[in-house]
Amino acid sequence: xxxxxxxxxxxxxxxxxxxxxxxxxxxxxxxxxxxxxxxxxxxxxxxxxxxxxxxxxxxxxxxxxxxxxxxxxxxxxxx
Amino acid sequence: xxxxxxxxxxxxxxxxxxxxxxxxxxxxxxxxxxxxxxxxxxxxxxxxxxxxxxxxxxxxxxxxxxxxxxxxxxxxxxxxxxxxxxxxxxxxxxxxxxxxxxxxxxxxxxxxxxxxxxxxxxxxxxxxxxxxxxxxxxxxxxxxxxxxxxxxxxxxxxxx
Numbered sequence: 062x063x064x065x066x067x068x069x070x071x072x073x074x075x076x077x078x079x080x081x082x083x084x085x086x087x088x089x090x091x092x093x094x095x096x097x098x099x100x101x102x103x104x105x106x107x108x109x110x111x112x113x114x115x116x117x118x119x120x121x122x123x124x125x126x127x128x129x130x131x132x133x134x135x136x137x138x139x140x
Numbered sequence: 141x142x143x144x145x146x147x148x149x150x151x152x153x154x155x156x157x158x159x160x161x162x163x164x165x166x167x168x169x170x171x172x173x174x175x176x177x178x179x180x181x182x183x184x185x186x187x188x189x190x191x192x193x194x195x196x197x198x199x200x201x202x203x204x205x206x207x208x209x210x211x212x213x214x215x216x217x218x219x220x221x222x223x224x225x226x227x228x229x230x231x232x233x234x235x236x237x238x239x240x241x242x243x244x245x246x247x248x249x250x251x252x253x254x255x256x257x258x259x260x261x262x263x264x265x266x267x268x269x270x271x272x273x274x275x276x277x278x279x280x281x282x283x284x285x286x287x288x289x290x291x292x293x294x295x296x297x298x299x300x
Contacts, residue, residue, distance in 0.1 A: 099234050102180060108287050112269040113183040115292045116215075116282075119254040119266065120185070123216045125164075127196040127204075130260055 163212045164204070165194070175208065176273065179238050179281040183269075188213055191280070205250070205271070220249040223265060223296060227251075229285050231272055239274040239281065248273045252282075254293060264293035 065073055072082035078098050085092040095103050124130075157169045176191045188207040196202045201222045207213035220227045231247070241247045249272055251265040267290040273280040 100238075104284060108268075108284060109183060111287070111292055112266075112282070112284055115254065115266050115269065116182050116184045116252065119215050119252045120213055122254055122256055123214065124255055124257050124260060127200065127202045127216065130196075130200070130202055130255070130263075 158208075160208045161211045162206055162214070164214050165206065168192075168194075168206075170208065174278070176205075176278045176280050179235075179279060182215075182282050185210065185213055193217075202253075203250075205252075216253045216255055217250040217271065218253055218265065218296075220251050220270060223251065225265075225267075225294070225296075227267060229267075229270065229283075229290065231283055235272065235281060235283055239272060239279045240277050241272075241274050246274050246276060248275055250280075253296070261297050263296050265296050266292050267294045268292035 067073065067083050069083050069086055072080050074080050079101060080096040082094045082096075083091060084094045097103060155172075157171055159167055159169050161167055170192050174192060176193065178189045178191065181187070181189055185207070188209040190208040191205050192208060194204040194206055196204065201218055203217050205215045205217050227249075229249070236247070239247065249270050251267065251270055253263050253265055255263040267285075268287055269282050269284050269292060271280055271282050
């Protein structure tokens with residue numbers, strides 16, 4: 062892993078178009094400002110992992126047949 | 141995002157349908173015009189960018205979102221509007237732009253369900269990471285919302 066030391070106000074640049082600046086460091090909470098192109102998606106790690114885990118669970122768990130769902134649950138498509 | 145379009149232009153005589161192997165439905169024939177392209181893949185499944193929506197049955201609101209790139213990948217999804225939940229998340233404008241959504245009725249919100257095999261009544265819907273779909277343009281993306289507001293595993297049928 063590349064480790065860089067930065068002071069408040071300093072930044073790092075990733076590739077040519079992503080800039081991450083340390084804005085504030087107060088009581089253990091570090092505020093970062095991210096400048097990146099619109100198509101670059103930025104996530105907080107724990108939320109990213111939460112969604113990833115839920116996606117995997119949904120894909121793994123799904124039942125073989127959905128017929129029983131319609132029987133058990135009173136959902137009907139509105140015409 | 142425009143790969144499909146480009147291909148159509150490059151190959152005007154291309155077959156209307158493609159045939160894909162899936163583990164759940166066996167070999168399926170898909171009309172190219174019904175293929176949904178993801179703006180970015182589902183987290184955890186970077187290889188899958190093309191999907192097809194398959195209704196479970198004409199009367200059922202449940203649908204399969206089957207990957208055309210990974211035969212084993214299929215999600216059970218449900219339109220958010222049919223859940224009975226008051227769920228109208230604000231979708232970032234940039235995402236609507238990328239989905240080419242102009243009016244509100246251009247977009248559908250689908251929820252991914254996690255259904256325990258032996259306990260379907262304990263199914264949960266992922267409200268934190270819904271799928272926003274522009275069915276006219278057949279573009280979709282999984283949006284990550286605010287975790288303080290939305291639950292990734294919300295019970296749809298609470299225990300009575």
